Amino acid sequence: MKSKPMNRKLEYTPKVYYRKVLTAARRLWLLRCRRLKRSKGGQIGRIGGPFVVTPAMRENVDQVLASGRLSPGPFVKEFEARFAQYHGVQHAIMTNSGTSALVVALQALKEIEGWPDWSYVICPALTFVATINAVLHCRLNPILADVDPTSYTIDTEPIYALGIQPNVKAIIPVHVFGLAADMGAIRDVASDCGLRVIEDACEALGATYDGVPVGALGDVSCFSFYMSHHITAGVGGMAITDDPQYARKMRSLINHGWERKAAPIDMKEFDFDEIRKRYHFASIGHSSRPTEFEAAIALPQLDDLTINLVIRTKNAIHLTTNLTQFKDKLQLPYFPHDRIHSCMMYPIILRDGDKWELIRHLESNGIETREMLPLTNQPCYKGLFDEDDYPVAKWINEQGFYVGCSQYLTDEHMAYVVEKIGEYFGRTYQH
């Protein structure tokens, strides 16, 4: 991997951050509660809670409609610029999904670095299927490493042995559930083995590793703005990089592989060379452009990101504080000292017994759950992976699930989750 300075260090440690979170959360909470329709403790509803449209989003969407410009324009440009600035990187390319961002990132690297078809890319054995699908869509081969039983991110122990194999070209650390993978060890292996690093940060906007935001630690990094993510635009994604060549290629790939400086609508002056190049396609590209609407909805959420991270963290702390009484039965999320967790969701592992009984109890009481991204047992990968080769991922597939902790969920919701888990274990809820 190219050496890259960690150029956007935060000035405080995770410990100080969590203390700040609790203080800020108390102040913010009253404010936020006025805007939310609070449930009386029965229905917790969707994992992400109900999406709240703010006046700023409405105003931006009205502006798009009034302008008549629906294709990528000023809102996309501004969102890209501010997203890049937030991460301290040079280039951000907005796409229509996180998956598209991963696909164009991988294809750009493959074309520019000259990787042969079916070269290998190291991926974790626990991630959303989109990570693996993007690799396969680019005619590359995912090669899996098991995950760490505490952080659930890629286990860094086996990756050197995989990385030095011939034909292994890249690694995709996935920051699952909002927690950064061990990027120090991953960058070391990448550097020793000459691998490119593509961060899948789709679940971890706002998380940090050693004071640096995730996304600023790879050659290219990808984010999603699908529902329930830290920034939600309905659909949408972003690929960020410091490398101008990768950036140029990704911008072309989201637009059919077109090789032109600007869309006709953005041509500032008469340029006959550009007009002649209107139909030059350098690569077999994709139609992965966003519209102005996604950027118009996403842009104001950058201003709310810190508040929302604080509320998510407060919700997660609420759950951890009150579920610790069941620590003999449940494994709760890990908050390591060198990383800020962005609490995309709240993963729980049932140590013993049938998780489906607990899930049935929670779901029947209106608490939505999801499994912890089972991958190696998916029918679509039959013949490609053997679940037994990845025992930690298999254990998580069998025993893991998550509940929501988004900014749209309240203290009452969190207390209700604790109450229902306590009820399942036959204990009354103890505050």
Ligand SMILES: Cc1ncc(COP(=O)(O)O)c(C=O)c1O
């Ligand atoms: C880890 C991970 N990678 C990729 C994606 C794909 O993002 P999208 O749904 O925007 O395509 C997701 C979606 O949630 C994800 O969780």
